[in-house]
Amino acid sequence: MKYLKNTLKVKVIYRDWPGQASLPYLLTDRYHFQMVLLGKINALFVYPKGEMEPISTIKKHLALLTKSASVPVVLILNKCTARQRKALLDSNIAFVVENRQIYLPFMGVLLQEVFSPEHTTGRSLLPSAQMLLFYYIYSRVQELPMSNISDKLQLSAMSISRAVKQMEETGLLSTYKIGVNKIITSTFYGRELYQKSEAFLRSPVKKQGYLDRISIDQAYKAGLTALSEYSMLNPPRVNTFALEKLPDTTMQLEQSLTDADTQQCVQLWTYNPQILARNGCVDVLSLHQSLKNETDERIQGELEELLEKFWEDYHGKGI
Helix, strand or coil, rough: CCHHHHCCEEEEECCHHHHHHHHHHHHHEEEEEEEEEEEEEEEEEEEEEECCCCCCHHHHHHHHHHHHHCCCCEEEEEEHHHHHHHHHCCCCCCCECCCCEEEHHHHEEHHHHHCCCCCCCCCCCCHHHHHEEEEEEECCCCEECCCCCHHHHHCCHHHHHHHHHHHHHCCCCCEEEECCEEECCCCCCCCHHHHHHHHCCCCEEEEEEEEEEHHCCEECHHHHHHHHHHCCCCCCCEEEEEEECCCCCCCCCCCCCCCCCCCEEEEEEEECCCCCCEEEECCCHHHHHHCCCCHHHHHHHHEEEEEEEHHHCCCCCCC
């Protein structure tokens, strides 16, 4: 990285780091590593393989790496928004954005230049496209025939066509034909595909409120209720359920909770949670999107462990 050498005016020497061989899959799957001599100071450079993860997650990962390497750890990024930069600075995380920014507190260096803009290279996915992407991931295949997808996702052929077109525009999925049959495929798989799609994904929750418990017969556990089913998190006093729409047009969601003993929280989703639901709970990836902006570190910790367990099972690396 000539940027560091030219900016800091010190010798910069890169070499492989043997210590990565003893790291857990949690880290080696998400990062590349290099040991770097900056003048007279050794540091471990950490390169994320996908999109930048939540700061709470990064802090945990870098703490593990600092303990393992016994040298300062520096996060190396291709881009960084003003919001991400503030979070990194507030957390005192050393980082470099090539040709833009350097923050190396162990060297007393803070150089600010320009920020990357917030992601604007595409709009968020249509609900049908997000559901299609998740369905493709859950299918655990590289090639998925489009036939019958409309029935399985309970969407019209036109909605499926629009969803596929948008996914092709993002470069995450592509299609080809075998005779008259159209096949959906991707150059990415599993965790990598999900991480690369993060910038386009949004919470499926469009509205949330409260109803009496007896008002709804069939719904799917969502929010913290679902997370408590998937993890060690204690269940909330007021359960949360997801629906695409209320079963009765006369029903109205109350904006505030008036009685925790008789009411439940209801989320209305942009797509039908039933399609991807498992064992009475909304699916893991949709749940992650609905909770990823929660600020409670305990919730984020359980959510991170849930995702990690999911991907380990998905890729056959554990449990």
